[in-house]
Amino acid sequence: MNRPIRVLVAKVGLDGHDRGAKVIATALRDAGMEVIYTGLRQTPEMVVSAALQEDVDAIGVSILSGAHNTVFPKIIALMKEKDMQDVLLTGGGIIPEDDMKGLYDLGVGKLFPPGTPTSEISAYITAWVKEHRDF
DSSP states (O other), rough: OOOOOOOEEEEEHHHHHHHHHHHHHHHHHHHTTTTOOOOSSHHHHHHHHHHHTTTTEEEEEEEOSSHHHHHHHHHHHHHHHTOOSSSSSEEEEEEHHHHHHHHHHHTTOEEOOOOOOOOHHHHHHHHHHHHSSOO
């Protein structure tokens, strides 16, 4: 397949702080990926619907509100319903390590705390997509 990796970057819920999401979106674009940024106040249903419509390889959720234990499980459940097991769900923000472990057990990909180098995030997405999708 000869196309850029497609990533949907989303802000879910009432969290209005989107600077980090925009930084990540720009960094992924600079790394050669095609990025769809959903904007603020998305629902898990809106995120999964947009991911399906855009035929993305990965979904990145930025979350600072503390709702990660609600948002990520809901998105994973919707992705399973829509047979999207070959789409990476990753993200970052303020997520305690213990909570990360529980989310990993549900099938969420690597989660990145604030301050993670953007090159590490793009390298992870690239490696995951090449391993799990037809690239």
